[in-house]
Amino acid sequence: MKLPLFAALLLTSPLFATTVDEALEAGKKWTNKIFRNEVQALWLDEDHFWYRLQTGPKSHEYVVVNAATGERKSASNGRGIGQPEQETLKTSDSQENEQASTNGGSETGIVFHNQLREPVKMIWIDPDGKHHVYEEVGPGGKFHQNTYAGHVWLVRDLQDKPLAVVTARPFHLDVEIDAISPVFVGAESKPKNPRASPDGRWNVSVVDGRVMLKDLHSGKTVPVKTGLPGRRVNEGITWAPDSSAFVFSSTEQVVKRKITIVDSSPEDQLQPKRLEIDYPKAGDPLPKPQPVIVRLTDKEPEVQAAATALFKNPFIQKSHFDIRWAKDSGEFYLDYNERGHQCYRILGVNAMTGEVRIVVEETSDTFIDHTQKTWRHWLEKSGELLWLSERDGWCHLWLYEIASGKVRQQVTSGRWVLRKVEHVDEEKRQVWFLASGLREEEDPYHEHLCRVNLDGTDFIQLTEGDGQHRIQWSPNKKYFIDVWSRADHPPVTELRRSKDGQLICTLEKADARALLATGWQMPERFVAKGRDGRTDIHGIIIKPASFDPAKSYPVVEQVYAGPHGAFTPKEFGILKRQHELAELGFIVVQADGMGTNHRGKEFHELCWKNLKDAGFPDRIAWIRAAAETRPWMDLSSIGIYGGSAGGQSAMRALLDHHDFYKVAVADCGCHDNRMDKIWWNEQWMGWPVDDSYKLNSNAEDAAKLQGQLLLIVGELDVNVDPASTYQVVRALQKAGKSFDFMPIIGTGHGAAETPYGSRLRMEFLKRHLLP
Known part of the structure; x- marks a missing residue:
């Protein structure tokens, strides 16, 4: 009797290892044994995209897809579908500098392969130079991301040591992270001055603890009299959109805890080195920043500290709050996470009086998961705020009226968890998000893509497969590519319509036969x-x-x-x-x-x-x-x-x-x-x-x-x-x-x-x- 393929493979699998060396050697046989599983779409226009697919240990297939019809055309090289070949970059072969992303490039894709024996962090550097941590990639792992040519990606180890900086190309780029020493690949830096006023007239800086305001028209510099005895003036300067005022922060003067680590065997010298790092521990004092408003007048600047009654004991390690101004410059907003994490507020501060009001408030007898469940989206045209909350015992979206601080609508509800907001369409008043726990018969951790109207109506689950789902969007979000899998099910890649989740075509089904042939057990x-x-x-x-x-x-x-x-x-x-x-x-x-x-x-x-x-x-x-x-x-x-x-x-x-x-x-x-x-x-x-x-x-x-x-x-x-x-x-x-x-x-x-x-x-x- 002829055995099924998988059964025949299992009969020929090797015996388990008797030594650690044999077990580690077995592990080497599992790498590069899963094929047709990595689809990174590069969109040519709203209805067409292409991707490069590994089909064997040394073979690839290039595929171009008509998303409207699901028609799929393939070739053995990029030229066969009218596209460039894919480039592979080893970080150890390049030496350039870290810098900010540039906008305006074409959509592209980038895949990082961690060849190191330690995890690394993937960080996007935005056009303002801010760092956004995306995820941690373990040894042998991959990070694939849709991005744009000119966008800059930073790789650091878990000690925040820089390993590589890579600028995305107009074509698909594979990056092998194979260097421990800092390696940089990128474009020229474009320094910016975030303290210049929006109208270009003023510049403000902090010099030796004094706030200095400079009129760029006349060249005159005026010190701002802050009147803050016993407190330290910090930067964190944020201008009102109409340039009528700016905010800086003052803090209590606290001594930061430092820990000392001895590097007994440094690579560059015989004698040990002593390393000292800032390391605040539980219970340590914090700086307690207070926003201070400076209003520009025809005479000397007016200074007004924000009233602290609603944010007496903030949990914040920085020297300033992150400030968001209202478009009319009459109010600005900050987050107050009370120390102990049992009260969290979004506060509005009147730019003329310094009075503070509550826009959103969350309280808990235990804790508020402030690092993951305080997402928000400001809908400024309608004067609303979309807010994530666990107040009913489950993680859901709520709609607030900004001016009154009142709840207008609970947008999602049920005994399931909203995991990540993917997209908010303010015109259509719809939100797309990933959620888990939606199906009683399915693993409650599996994330599915869903959509709902902001009034809570017309909820729809857009993905189907019994597994964990990863989403890639088309440029205008007309389509999405859904890659779903389970620990016991290789990936399936599907193309679907965003409006209703309709399956257009199955793009790929991963092939794990070579992996199973090694004896690896599902x-x-x-x-x-x-x-x-x-x-x-x-x-x-x-x-x-x-x-x-x-x-x-x-x-x-x-x-x-x-x-x-x-x-x-x-x-x-x-x-x-x-x-x-x-x-x-x-x-x-x-x-x-x-x-x-x-x-x-x-x-x-x-x-x-x-x-x-x-x-x-x-x-x-x-x-x-x-x-x-x-x-x-x-x-x-x-x-x-x-x-x-x-x-x-x-x-x-x-x-x-x-x-x-x-x-x-x-x-x-x-x-x-x-x-x-x-x-x-x-x-x-x-x-x-x-x-x-x-x-x-x-x-x-x-x-x-x-x-x-x-x-x-x-x-x-x-x-x-x-x-x-x-x-x-x-x-x-x-x-x-x-x-x-x-x-x-x-x-x-x-x-x-x-x-x-x-x-x-x-x-x-x-x-x-x-x-």
Whole structure:
């Protein structure tokens, strides 16, 4: 009998690795084994686009599409469809400078391939020179983006060290990030002066703590008498649109905390270096900026400080608020996030009197997720504000009247979560957005594209496939390209109409046969009830290449339970780290428990002042439920690993749950939230710093350790203070506990993802979990 192709491939797959070297070697076989999965459309006009597609290890296909009809024409090279070839750039081959984007270029595409062993951040530099962080790309990962010729993209490592700056070309560009040292590719810089008045008459600056106003017509410079004893004058200067006034900020004089890191083995000298960086921690004093209005008159400037009654204690690390002026220059707006993150306001300040009023106010008994759920869109023509809020327990859009501060309409509602606004059409009064949790029968984390009118009517879901959806728009948003996949389903790329979601054609279906032929196992999705017996917990199960259901396998859990997100993979990918571990003979699992994001406020709030919980009761229940029907999961031999917040959780497993977990590898953990950065920890642990910080500290609970623990830290970590790990080491030593500790020299945050750290982790888990 002839076997199906996939079955035949599995019968010929290799045995699982017996050494770490063999597991790492197996991982090399998985790269560049998925084809027809990367569609980056380059639009020729509103109804036509083309793309270049990888169809094999060394083969490509060029495709041009008529979006109106779905007609598709292909050729083996760009000339065959009347388009230029694609250029590949290695960052190590170029040496130019960072600068701002330029506007006016044609639409194009750019793909970054991270060839490094450490994650990188992708940042767009806008025409004003401002940096906008898009996403983090892991080792071996890709970042593909529709952009415009002349737009500038910056690549930094997680320590904010610049690696590359690339300017988009008029044709599709592949960029291989293969250099550790700073590399720059770009156009000439165009310096701008943001302090010049819109009418070009005035220039304002801060010199030695004094505000100086210069009349560019007469050349006369006049000092502005601010009358701010005990406060520091800062820049952050913002002009009214009619040039009648400007705003600067004054702040309390606070001393910033600094941490010292020793680079024991610098590359450019024998002797160590001492590095000192600004690093505010939870509870530290903040500058409390206050806007000051300067009105220009025929005589000397009039100065008016904004009344602070409605923003007495702002959580802001900068020296100034971001200001937005009304078009008529009568009022300006600022955001007030009260320290403790339980009150958030958009405030309007009268430019003549300095009086302050509330435009929008959010309050919570726990926290407001201010970094992700305070999106807004100003509809100035209609005098409205579109605002994102969790006030009804779910993340939804609300429409406000700016002048009165009253709610006009709740735009979206239901037991689902709005994840990202894609586009607002002010003329049609419609908004497009990604949302998850829309279908009861589908994974609640899957994001679908939707549209609704601003009055809340005519809601429509525009995507269909059971999976996670990524959207590429046509230039005027008449069409969109929908790429959807799941952890267990390779990508499908579809072309759809924006007005109704109608499928025009399926552009591509990814081909993963070459990947499966290596023995790589498709992840298994699994759902079980959490601690309350009613809430679904979603995760994945990964098996080794030579999986035999008659055998028994130790279980290793990858954990990251940071409340800012949800982390179980939802898109298709090779999941190299997890699969390399599985090749040693493990079952590798990952799930998101309560306290993580994107499942509604009740699900999320469990983390409040309770980071040590980390969803353990839910994930343990999930693992046990999986093992009930999978006897090959050996629950007598379970390990766990994680980094950063995951490192904190990995160690916590052996403090509070050592009856379940036997082995843990904790990398660069924020083991005590009093030792870590201010913004992340006060967001979830609150302010002022109280006993809950101590109760969540791994260092305080070090004497409870049972099991085999490996602590890893990067010597040069500027994300989480390395002293957090050192203090845990000291506490364990004082408690007489046996454990392993490995500082990795010359490495920053995510030390366990370096080649040495990754190998160390695999060897430790293998030594203590495998017979």
